[in-house]
Amino acid sequence: MTATGSTSALKREIRRASRIDAEVRTSVAIVGAGACGLTAALMLHDVGIDCVVLERDAVPSGSTALSSGFIPAPDTRAQRAQGIVDDSADRFAADIQAKAHGDAAPALVQAYAQAIGPALDALQQRHGFDWIVLDGFLYPGHSRHRMHALPQKTGAALMARLQAAVEAAGIPVLTQALVDTLWLDTEDRVIGVGYQRPDGREERLACDVLLLACNGFGGNAEMVSTLLPEMADATFGGHAGNDGSAILWGEALGTRLRDLGGYxxxxxxxxxxxxxxxxxxxxxxxxxxxxxxxxxxxxxxxxxxxxxxxxxxxxxxxxxxxxxxxxxxxxxxxxxxxxxxxxxxxxxxxxxxxxxxxxxxxxxxxxxxxxxxxxxxxxxxxxxxxxxxxxxxxxxxxxxxxxFHTQGGLDVAPDMRVLRQDGSVLPNLLAAGGAAGGVSGNAVWGYLSGNGLLSAVAGGYLAAATAATAATAATAAKLIGNLKESNGE
Known part of the structure; x- marks a missing residue:
């Protein structure tokens, strides 16, 4: 399925080169400072991998700040603290798949169900997130009390807490940086990104790994009209940054798209x-x-x-x-x-x-x-x-x-690497959260409460692990290359 006919005025380019003339280099570049991008940044920081987060807005908010801020997760420290001891990743995966009528991507369902608990525990243990579990009622489709929130019970509070943790960790977040160009070499390896500043200047950032965490296409009226005609005249309660950028880049690269009818x-x-x-x-x-x-x-x-x-x-x-x-x-x-x-x-x-x-x-x-x-x-x-x-x-x-937000996007492997049409993975391009196809199937009824932030936080957690491995390998390769060069080889 494609998004052909999407807004032509939206400039999202792919450029090919053997190298990029960039002002700064980082191991991992992250496009989007919502729950997905900031979770990934924190997890990378925890294992000593440098990253830069690029955010189009002056103040990061995105879909996360507009949500209720509730994240479903099984078998967490917060659940056990409240006496909820009979939940599991398998039970959660079954609930996700039941709501989607079996239409959700099985490998991704399992990956998210297994990753989200450790992700929330890591945010709690390493960064002081004080999760509570909403145990007064069950949300539609959930067989256990597993909806986690901060005590304030808002998405704005969740975003504020993520931003505070990122700031405390010293992770650079470059705001008012609208990424419009991905730079790749001839072997489909990302070498950097180009972004526009408010005064019209174009700047570039070189990287070893790129994570697209820039959400879906709910704010792109033309794409919504084409792909979700029943929502063409509906109020959009999401963030304007949901403009379909990841999908447009994916189409230009010939990647596989999935579940564009899900939202x-x-x-x-x-x-x-x-x-x-x-x-x-x-x-x-x-x-x-x-x-x-x-x-x-x-x-x-x-x-x-x-x-x-x-x-x-x-x-x-x-x-x-x-x-x-x-x-x-x-x-x-x-x-x-x-x-x-x-x-x-x-x-x-x-x-x-x-x-x-x-x-x-x-x-x-x-x-x-x-x-x-x-x-x-x-x-x-x-x-x-x-x-x-x-x-x-x-x-x-x-x-x-x-x-509110779309659930379809770039098809990804369970480790968040983007897939080509033939199912092979791109070397160092990752997508997660709303930029990637989610676990809600291909229709509105497949959405289980909390699937959006599940994809964002679990996806960011998984992407960080993959990016850390890839960045470490890239660093090792460069060191070996420099050593050979110094030895005249």
Missing amino acids: QGHGSWVTPQGALMTWAVMMEGGIQVNREGRRFHDETRGYSEAAVQVLAQPDGIAWNVFDTPLLALARGFPDFCEAESVGALRRCESVAQLAACIGCDEIVLQATLDVMGMGYASAQPDGRSFSRVLAAPYFAVKVTGAL
């Missing part, structure tokens, strides 16, 4: 305020109704596929409806508190008031709520059952469906 949507984007409302409310008994006051899907199947369901409703609008116990749960998440602070939450003392708020017929809405009671004995027609009926006062939040 993370969200059916709970608060409108018009523009904030994310936690799906925990849906999992614990909240419902979504359309403008007519009717439920229209099983909310517990997942927030990603819910985006498509919500957008299919009149005007692409739904209302999240819940009650006092669920409001208390929601208020445990900073994103919801922010949305509430700007007027997103409506309180209704009766069904009549709730119907007036939504703009629907009271009789229809009452029937929707009454049907919930039937769930005690048998499942609803859509497959969902309820443990209790919502009680007044009712609370409502107006939402729409949104696209």
Whole structure:
């Protein structure tokens, strides 16, 4: 599958040369200072490999800062500290594959499931990340409590913590450096990158290994329209830097692309305020109704596929409806508190008031709520059952469906090396996180909660191990070459 027809104005070039005239050389160059790039940089630092991170923005943020900051991982120190001792990489891999209906890349699923626990433990032990496990409810598709977060429970806090760790380690992060050119020799070996500065100057960085950690194509409207037509008119809740750069470079190099139809949507984007409302409310008994006051899907199947369901409703609008116990749960998440602070939450003392708020017929809405009671004995027609009926006062939040980030990209081996069309690996080009094909299969319903940050952190961890080995080998080869040259050989 290709991304042919993507934005022609986006300049992403491949240049060939035997050497690059660069101002600086580093062992590993990393394009993108999100969770993937910064995790990789920290892991490289820990084993004594120098690297430089190049970031297009003045302040690193990316998709990570816009996320909830939750990372699924099995068999971690944080889990065991909270008494969760029955999780494993195999169980996690099975959950990923079950959500993707068996469509996720098996080798990558296994690699991520095995790597993410050690990655979070390394960040905790070496860099002081104080992980907690959200154990009050299960996210859709997860069979164990394994969603890790920092105590602040936001993606912005996760980014701030990663940046602080990178700064403390003395790792150079070059901001306002928009990489637009990859330099390779005739044997497909990356020798450096070119990047634009805000004043238009072009600068170059030579490297022994290159890691693309620059995310997907959700911010490229033309690529979204071509590859994800059902999301063409959806709100984009991701970062503008998701412009498809990695895919464009991959196409120019003739690499294999994978799962370009996979993405993370969200059916709970608060409108018009523009904030994310936690799906925990849906999992614990909240419902979504359309403008007519009717439920229209099983909310517990997942927030990603819910985006498509919500957008299919009149005007692409739904209302999240819940009650006092669920409001208390929601208020445990900073994103919801922010949305509430700007007027997103409506309180209704009766069904009549709730119907007036939504703009629907009271009789229809009452029937929707009454049907919930039937769930005690048998499942609803859509497959969902309820443990209790919502009680007044009712609370409502107006939402729409949104696209957050894409899950397809460059096809990679389990060690994050980029694959050619014939399945062979490029010598020293790596891709991870949103730049690489993920583990959500080729459709919106394959996204298991947390797959985005799973790919970012586990991918960064794995890429660092591969880059460290390759960089060490390159250094050894140079030393041998210099020795031979000095001996006149």
